Amino acid sequence: MCRRNRVLASEARAELPCEKPTQNKEFWRAKREKSVMNNPKLTIDDVAKALGISKTTVSRAISGKGRVGNSTRIKVMEYIEKHNFRPNVMARALAQQRTFNIGVVWPDDYNAVDLPFFQRCMVGMSEITSSYGYDIVVSLIAGDDISGLRRVVENHKVDGIILTRTLVNDKPAAYLKECGIPFVAIGSSMDSEIICVDNANFEACKELTSVLIAKGLKRLALIGGSTEHVITRTRHNGFVAAFVDAGLEMDPALVYLDVEKTTKVDGILKELMKKNIDGVICMDDNLAGEVIARCREEHILVPEKLKVASFYNSSILESSVPSVTSLNFDDRNLGATAAKKLLELIDGQDVSNTVLTNYEVILKESTK
Amino acid sequence: MCRRNRVLASEARAELPCEKPTQNKEFWRAKREKSVMNNPKLTIDDVAKALGISKTTVSRAISGKGRVGNSTRIKVMEYIEKHNFRPNVMARALAQQRTFNIGVVWPDDYNAVDLPFFQRCMVGMSEITSSYGYDIVVSLIAGDDISGLRRVVENHKVDGIILTRTLVNDKPAAYLKECGIPFVAIGSSMDSEIICVDNANFEACKELTSVLIAKGLKRLALIGGSTEHVITRTRHNGFVAAFVDAGLEMDPALVYLDVEKTTKVDGILKELMKKNIDGVICMDDNLAGEVIARCREEHILVPEKLKVASFYNSSILESSVPSVTSLNFDDRNLGATAAKKLLELIDGQDVSNTVLTNYEVILKESTK
DNA sequence: TTGTAAGCGTTATCAG
DNA sequence: CTGATAACGCTTACAA
Numbered sequence: 001m002c003r004r005n006r007v008l009a010s011e012a013r014a015e016l017p018c019e020k021p022t023q024n025k026e027f028w029r030a031k032r033e034k035s036v037m038n039n040p041k042l043t044i045d046d047v048a049k050a051l052g053i054s055k056t057t058v059s060r061a062i063s064g065k066g067r068v069g070n071s072t073r074i075k076v077m078e079y080i081e082k083h084n085f086r087p088n089v090m091a092r093a094l095a096q097q098r099t100f101n102i103g104v105v106w107p108d109d110y111n112a113v114d115l116p117f118f119q120r121c122m123v124g125m126s127e128i129t130s131s132y133g134y135d136i137v138v139s140l141i142a143g144d145d146i147s148g149l150r151r152v153v154e155n156h157k158v159d160g161i162i163l164t165r166t167l168v169n170d171k172p173a174a175y176l177k178e179c180g181i182p183f184v185a186i187g188s189s190m191d192s193e194i195i196c197v198d199n200a201n202f203e204a205c206k207e208l209t210s211v212l213i214a215k216g217l218k219r220l221a222l223i224g225g226s227t228e229h230v231i232t233r234t235r236h237n238g239f240v241a242a243f244v245d246a247g248l249e250m251d252p253a254l255v256y257l258d259v260e261k262t263t264k265v266d267g268i269l270k271e272l273m274k275k276n277i278d279g280v281i282c283m284d285d286n287l288a289g290e291v292i293a294r295c296r297e298e299h300i301l302v303p304e305k306l307k308v309a310s311f312y313n314s315s316i317l318e319s320s321v322p323s324v325t326s327l328n329f330d331d332r333n334l335g336a337t338a339a340k341k342l343l344e345l346i347d348g349q350d351v352s353n354t355v356l357t358n359y360e361v362i363l364k365e366s367t368k
Numbered sequence: 369m370c371r372r373n374r375v376l377a378s379e380a381r382a383e384l385p386c387e388k389p390t391q392n393k394e395f396w397r398a399k400r401e402k403s404v405m406n407n408p409k410l411t412i413d414d415v416a417k418a419l420g421i422s423k424t425t426v427s428r429a430i431s432g433k434g435r436v437g438n439s440t441r442i443k444v445m446e447y448i449e450k451h452n453f454r455p456n457v458m459a460r461a462l463a464q465q466r467t468f469n470i471g472v473v474w475p476d477d478y479n480a481v482d483l484p485f486f487q488r489c490m491v492g493m494s495e496i497t498s499s500y501g502y503d504i505v506v507s508l509i510a511g512d513d514i515s516g517l518r519r520v521v522e523n524h525k526v527d528g529i530i531l532t533r534t535l536v537n538d539k540p541a542a543y544l545k546e547c548g549i550p551f552v553a554i555g556s557s558m559d560s561e562i563i564c565v566d567n568a569n570f571e572a573c574k575e576l577t578s579v580l581i582a583k584g585l586k587r588l589a590l591i592g593g594s595t596e597h598v599i600t601r602t603r604h605n606g607f608v609a610a611f612v613d614a615g616l617e618m619d620p621a622l623v624y625l626d627v628e629k630t631t632k633v634d635g636i637l638k639e640l641m642k643k644n645i646d647g648v649i650c651m652d653d654n655l656a657g658e659v660i661a662r663c664r665e666e667h668i669l670v671p672e673k674l675k676v677a678s679f680y681n682s683s684i685l686e687s688s689v690p691s692v693t694s695l696n697f698d699d700r701n702l703g704a705t706a707a708k709k710l711l712e713l714i715d716g717q718d719v720s721n722t723v724l725t726n727y728e729v730i731l732k733e734s735t736k
Numbered sequence: 737t738t739g740t741a742a743g744c745g746t747t748a749t750c751a752g
Numbered sequence: 753c754t755g756a757t758a759a760c761g762c763t764t765a766c767a768a
Contacts, residue, residue, distance in 0.1 A: 043761055054739045059763060066764085069737055089523040090461040091761035094744050099458065101505070101525070108491050114484040114683040123476050126508045130516055135525055137469070138504050140494045148498050155457040157469070157503055262687065286683065293687035315482040315654065316684055319630065319661035411745055422755045427747060434748095437753055459745030462760045740767075748759075 042085045051079055062087060093156075101137050102129060102342055103158035105149055105172060107165055108140040111225070111260060111286070116314045117331055118164055121186065124335030125162065132343055134159075144171045153181055160346045162186065162338050166196070166230040182345040186338050188230050195345065197338040197354045199329045201231055204359040205238030205311050206245070208327050209281065211361060213246045217279040217307060221254040221272050223265065223291070224283035224311075232257060235283055235311050251275075262290040269294050279307035279367070285316040288324050292366070308366040322365035329359050410453045419447055430455060461524075469503050470710055471526035473517055473540060475533055476508040479593070479628060479654070484682045485699055486532055489554065492703030493530065500711055502527075512539045521549055528714045530554065530706050534564070534598040550713040554706050556598050563713065565706040565722045567697045569599060572727040573606030573679050574613070576695050577649065579729060581614045585647040585675060589622040589640050591633065591659070592651035592679075600625060603651050603679050619643075630658040637662045647675035647735070653684040656692055660734070675735040690733035697727050 044062075048055040053072065060066040061076035068076075079085070093099045104125065106118055122136070129136055137158050139148045149172055152158055159182070163172055166187030173194055176183045184195040212220060222239050224232050236257065243250035254277060256268050269291060272280065282288035288310035295302050302308050302322055310317065313326035337354055345351045412430075416423040421440065428434035429444035436444075447453070461467045472493065474486055490504070497504055505526055507516045517540055520526055527550070531540055534555030541562055544551045552563040580588055590607050592600050604625065611618035622645060624636050637659060640648065650656035656678035663670050670676050670690055678685065681694035705722055713719045 044763095045761075055762080056740080056764080057738060060738090063763085067737065072737080084522075086522045088462075088761050089525060090458055090467065091744090092763075093458040094456075094462050094746090095761080095763045097744075100523075104506075106490075108494070113487050113491055116482040116484075119481050119487060122474075122506065123481055123508060126476070126506070126516070130508075130519070133519070135520055135523075136506050138472075138490065138494070138506050140491060140498075148494070151498070151501070152503055154452075154454045155468075155503075157457060286686070289687040293689045296689045318654070319657040321661045321664045412747095413745075423746085424748090424755055424757095425753085428754090431747085435753060440753085456745050459760090460747070462762090463745080463747040465760075738768085740765105742765085743763085744761105746760085749757085750755100751757100752753105752755080 042083060044085075044087060047076070047079060047083075047085055051075060097156075098159050098346075099157060100133055101135050101158045102339070102346075103137045103139055103149070103152045103161040105161060105163050106138055106140050108142050112165075114286070115284070116316070117312075120331035121164060121335030121338070124332035124337075125339040126335075127332075128336050128339035128343065134343065141172060146172050146175055149175065153179060160184075160342045162342055166194075168228050168230055168233070182342065184338050184342045184345065184351070186334060188234055195341060195351050195353060197334065197341055198356070199334060199359060200355050200357045201234045201311075202238040202241070203357065204327050204329070204361070205235045206242045207238075208309060208311065208325075208361050209239050209242035210245065211363070212279055212281070212307060212309060212367060213242055213248065215307070215367065218248070219251065219254065219275070219277045219279070221275075221277045221280045222256070222283075223259050223268060223280060223287050224255075224257045225287075226260055227257050232283060239281065259287065262286055265290040266294050269298070269300075273298075273300065273306075277306070279309070281309045281311060283310075284312045285310050285314045285324075285326070288326070289316055289320060292320055292322075292324065303366050303368050313362065320366075322368075325364045325367040326362055327359055328362050330356065333358070410451055412453075412455060415444065415447060415451075415453055419443060465524075466527050467525060468501055469505050469526045470497060470707070470714075471505045471507055471517070471520045471529040473529060473531050474506055474508050476510050480533075482654070483652070484684075485680075488699035489532060489703030489706070492700035492705075493707040494703075495700075496704050496707035496711065502711065509540060514540050514543055517543065521547060528552075528710045530710055534562075536596050536598055536601070550710060552706050552710045552713065552719070554702060556602055563709060563719055563721060565702065565709055566724070567702060567727060568723050568725045569602045569679075570606040570609070571725065572695050572697070572729070573603045574610045575606075576677060576679065576693075576729050577607045577610035578613065579731070580647055580649070580675060580677060580735060581610055581616065583675070583735065586616070587619065587622065587643070587645045587647070589643075589645045589648045590624065590651075591627055591636060591648060591655050592623075592625045593655075594628055595625050600651060607649065627655065630654055633658040634662050637666070637668075641666075641668065641674075645674070647677070649677045649679060651678075652680045653678050653682045653692075653694070656694070657684055657688060660688055660690075660692065671734050671736050677735055681730065688734075690736075693732045693735040694730055695727055696730050698724065701726070 044055045044058050048058045057068060057072060058076055060068045061073045089100060126136060137152060139152050141149060161176055161181060161183035163185040166185050166189050173185060184197055186197055188198045189196050224235060226232055240250055254275060265287060280291055282291055288308060291308055292302060295306060300306050308324060310324050310326035313328040317324045334356060341351050412423045412426050416426045425436060425440060426444055428436045429441045457468060494504060505520060507520050509517060529544055529549060529551035531553040534553050534557050541553060552565055554565055556566050557564050592603060594600055608618055622643060633655060648659055650659055656676060659676055660670060663674060668674050676692060678692050678694035681696040685692045702724060709719050
């Protein structure tokens, strides 16, 4: 326990801002002067003096918190609009203990960095946060090294956190729970105390699988990524459930998980063909793209000899030939919803889990 | 002028934090209590008292700024390490007028969001910033609506900015110049006052084109994106330069720029085939992928009947068949370099433009 | 409705 | 080498 603390502490220490002893003293003075020239930075006090009232009143007029005379309020609003005054967020942060920032945690594994999913989520989050005057601080997490996350949290740089993925053994989530900062996770979690926002992955994957089963496919294979990611298991479960519903046997030998490099697809596909499969579902587009490519090289006709589908649709497959049947989720909306929930949480409201069911099954040539 | 100011001001106003009048008063108190229970938040003052010295001394020991007795320093360092004390960044920001954040501006056009380029840059930036105790605030810019950027800057949320793309008519850059905040741009600019970090796009594109010319291609076409992006013009120039160098005529009718939707590729390819081309270079992988796909549908054999190459390599083309000849840049390094430059700039150092020349021409099947 | 004054947690100034 | 004390710009009891 004690040892653990020391380790963590020194980890954190390593992240302390490195004060570079340079000649920036004069520079900064100069810079500020200059900045003042272009754009005389007003303070709430300047506004108060100019208007002959107290800064308390100005503060109240701006925040709308206390009661202020209507004429005074209008006077203030007009003045600040005209002079483009903006309260100093840092000062407010210090006084209120709020930063008006949220942190977004991104995985930076080799795979994830090339996936459009996270960027798309960001767009949705950004729409929401910016309409509330919040900004987004991005923190990358490599493996289970959460030191970046720790720094952001311990330095009070954010009022809350969005995790963009959930893990079976979720170190980041555990850390956030422990320190009591508001956070929501995109994905699902066994832990009922964690607020989650997720696509209906189970239902969607089950539905897509069912559709293929209904097309008469009997020997359907599944290829997916890391089982450390909850989503991999959820999708797998959806796949299995479709078989159960159809009253069919599912052959576990046709399921390949933890396929984290597309280079492994080639060998897997060969094995699968020996096992006489008639279809493959891939958990994401990278895998599906690779399967399509290998099929072409091996002269396996898609869809005639093998049907192919993907559980997740992105632009990666946009120009695939044949076009690939897949699930389509609204990532932007997912991000927006997560952001909304987090802001509510920060605001002290009660927030519950959300599952977004607006996915689409898109049938294309690869399963015709 | 006056009118313009008013417009901008009201734009900014719309972005003011929306104070939601909810019941968060008690909530916040409770939350802080709880947080205090788990993790008694120390202040520099607590440390000072515990050690029986003044907070000035503690501050100096931590920052290493003033001279402090060695024994005192060690005492302080040991104490803060043991108790995992971290100075409150907001307070420091207020006192020092530095936030230890940099802003990164992302385009959120439909195209850009799906490109891995920006995410990859981010990874590089993040490595650098986090080693200096800085964090990254991401700001999305749609079209030329810079209100998000304005908010981040005017609210003093960042000490500097990285623009991840340059435009011919660069509104964001103009704004940043005007307000005098340190910034660097990823890309190139006509404006010599703007610090730029860029890949050697001109040279690289010229080289790739030259290679194809050397293979005997005479009627080489070019398809590219928005000419509002400086990079599109740079790449085009590189293409042209290769012809000049080879002493060949280049047919301008074979150049299609401002192709912003891949759906337009089909028509363009048909036109090009009528013009008897023997090769196409695409400015990015989305376009190249689409060209490959259309070729397959139109039964145009690649590379036998048509060579195809891309000026930018990403995982999008990873599983393309045939594999596509392309330029490979180190986006991560690009981001890291930009971040390094910005931190130097913030630190008051003199910084000059940088061009990264470590690109690779990767020859694959599509041009065999 | 409005104002005064005491924080918020650092850093910076200027004495000692 | 060290320590009061005053910024930093805003919020918020508490008074008036």
